[in-house]
Amino acid sequence: MKAGQARALPLPPGGYDVINRGISNGRVIGQVTTEDEFSGYVWDRDGRPRAVPRGDDVLDINRNGRIVGRTDDESWREFGVWQVTTLESTLSYTTGRGIEPQVSSDDGTIAGSSWSMNGGRPQPTVWRCR
Known part of the structure; x- marks a missing residue:
């Protein structure tokens, strides 16, 4: 970082560990561990942590x-x-197909992989968010 400065972001109350997962446009996402759980958090541009509701494992941010x-x-x-x-929405396995979305693209798509539940190999998959 050229002529930059480091700024520590605070953990939420009860948090004692974090695994950072992504950064984009001034926002940071990560998994915060507390005594009894881990949860997804986003640090918005103001640097304050906010819980990602129902987000157990946040993976990427655009x-x-x-x-x-x-x-x-x-x-x-x-x-x-x-x-x-x-x-905004949820994506789930279907009867015959497993999924693993992993990347949030700046063009509004989600990328990851999917596979046939009958022994199929993972293949690249893209979901379009509208």
């Missing part, structure tokens, strides 16, 4: 604040798409 990650669904087969801290 320049507009669209976040993709795994929800708190116990099956671990549901993924969410958030606009900063608002859950």
Whole structure:
């Protein structure tokens, strides 16, 4: 960082560890661990942490604040798409297909992989958000 300065971002109350997952346009996302759980958080441009509701494993954020990650669904087969801290939609496994969205693109698409539940190999997959 040329002539830059580091600024520590505060953990939310009860948080003691964080795994940073992404940064874009002044926002940072990460997994915060507390005594009894881990949850997704976004640090907005003001530097304050905000919980990502139902976001158990946030994975990526784009320049507009669209976040993709795994929800708190116990099956671990549901993924969410958030606009900063608002859950906009969910994507789930179907009877015959598994999914794993991982990247939130600046053009409004979500990229990851999907596979046939009958032993299919993972293949690149793109979901369009409208």
